[in-house]
Amino acid sequence: MNFDFSDDQKQLRDEARRFLTEKCPPKAVRAVIDGKAPYDRELWKGLADMGFLGVAIPEAFGGSGAGHLELCVIAEEMGRALAPVPFSSTVYLAAEALLLAGSDAQKQKWLPAIAQGNAVGTLALFEGSGNPSPKAIKLTAANGVLNGTKKPVADGAIADFAIVAARTGSTGRDTDIALYLVDLTSEGVEAKALTSIDPSRNQAEISFKNVKAELLGAANEGWSILSQVLDRAAVLISFEQVGGSDRALEMGRDYALDRIAFGRQIGSFQAVKHMLADMYVSATLARSNCYYGAWALSTNASELPEAAAAARISATQAFQHCSKNNIQVHGGMGFTWEFDCHLYYRRSNAVAVGLGSLSYWEDQLIERMRQKNAA
């Protein structure tokens, strides 16, 4: 047993941190929040040049083929820096779906473009309020023609293509759902940007009117593919959440060391110390659950569904806990626009619901544990 990343992987993490510290300071995040651009294109191109976009894409499809453990350490740094780019939509969702279910031609068309930074992809799943469920999918597909609306779609207004979950039948079974690959420049597609609690990331509504689309994977396997994609993305997004948790904890710790009140560092008061200690506990539990998720993801272990749900729950809790208490440690200053605390608070709460919310994953985890026990 060796329950840690390798030295090479740690080196990659350091490299990613150096790169993002330089290219993605809070100022860059704020430029997107202020609406100067829908995402940071220069950073996106830089990530491609560093090889980060294609780290888990095989060499045959234009990536470096390094693997998913490498992607995990990069994800952590992306979360830590609050990178205002469509990384999770493109790399964790679209690319993973293509890798799992795409035809050779589909992979050849999109994966090299992703790795080079020339294509932004996303997953169009949700149709209003609710969590991932085959029942919630109303958008129809008939003879390869899509009709319906998806909302919210993360990075939907900046994506070049989307994997769209569509209904092909009404038997009430999971096999009613198919996945389609849609070039978002196609006729009949209309994307409209939406405002959100985290303006550092794009959210959109996409409507499809008689849009021609190609199947991704077998028609009756859409939901099964989607479930696997969600599990894989859950682990990766959890690493972003862990990165964000750690940064929020550090910000709180640093402020507690700098700020003087009642004639002493506020970090010397037990009420503040214990709050920070509890944040450390949350972040540590999340990190450990994520490491297990990373192991399951990288080895395609049968434990992945359970490991992914545990990582997701733990990381969601940790990021929300650390980001809200970071504001609390900062006191009034934490509630100013000028301080960066709210950027983490916003991201932590946006990412908490973006891939199925906490209650969804809680239910999934226990269901999966129950099934394993019954087996």
Added chain:
Amino acid sequence: MNFDDTPQEAAFRAEAKAWIAANAPKQYEDELKKAALGRIQLKSANILEVAKAWQKKKADAGWAVPHWPKEYGGRGASPIERVIWQQEEGVFGKLGALFIIGHGMCGPTMMAYAAEEHKRQYLPPLASGEKIWCQLFSEPAGGSDVAGLRTRAEKDGDDWVINGQKIWTSGAHYSDYGILITRTDPTVPKHKGLTMFFLDMKSPGVEVKPIKQANGQAEFNEVYFTDVRIPDAQRLGAVGDGWNVSLTTLMNERMAIGANVATGFPELFEFCSSLMLDDGPAIDDPAVRSKLANWAVRASGLRYTAFRSISALSRGERPGPENSIGKLVAGAMLQDVATYALDLQGAAGVLNGPEDAEVAGKFQAMLLRSPATRVEGGTDEILRNIIAERVLGLPGDIRVDKDVPFNKIPTKGR
């Protein structure tokens, strides 16, 4: 990042598994599985005898304390092999509860500070369970502030003469030896006047009185010392260096407790899987699921945090203050899990008779025992201070007694 055994680890596991299958006291397996938190009792046998017999059997085959050096009764196993042994020993590991303090804290302190002849004399019978050790640290006036202890040791020829009282000493009533921290100089600030010894618990002047606990059991004791003589040769570390010696013990305590803590989660999950509510099995209820999921990820988070620590340990890193997280999380969890299990039982949750209560009263016992878990071996608050100060680097508390001679520190609040 992998969980696979290396070929050597696989060979170690196979050897351990085979030996346990051939030798474990399987007649007690079911009872041990069902055992509640706290002191284990067996219906048909004396737990002390069963535990000692299992430990001796392990010792004869070299499995007693696998990670100790061979010459002291171990087999020089690596940190990973230690975990593999624990995994394979499984439920029979519960029989080791009596030896945790000796193996986890007293032994390592002896290894670090005792004379070589003493190590060779005392450690093998400690490993084999033939002799049981206890740790005499806490006092009525020194709990979280353990350096505030008052038990005096005064030099008299080649001996030290001990007078005072210890409290919360686990297993003192069946212990053969103990490690004891005393005050040898009350005229210097409190951390500087302490000295550590080991002693024979049968020494004249040692009196052990069990404490009846809030849950009705008696795992702990008060220990009184009246003119007890300890030879200077049994001193551990320099005179006045007892605080540093105790830190070695406490560091090992954290690793011993932190790596293998009970959270109550597996028991609750099993209970919710079998419990029927009005609308079906409890485990299908969304509110129950939400609670279970929250505890599930805390339990798994602790498990994998321990794996990370063990991986660090096998790279040669020392167990650090980050291991405080284990008991901090698990202690609160036990209490919350037990409270929730009673809630699910409704009015019948009040019953704890083995025949009347759900799961033979396991959760009721957990409820009544769990407050101690949050106090023993470092309170939740002390553990948070350790994390805040020694992991996060926050300032220590302002200590008003830091530079004051011990005998000038006030002794009454009002």
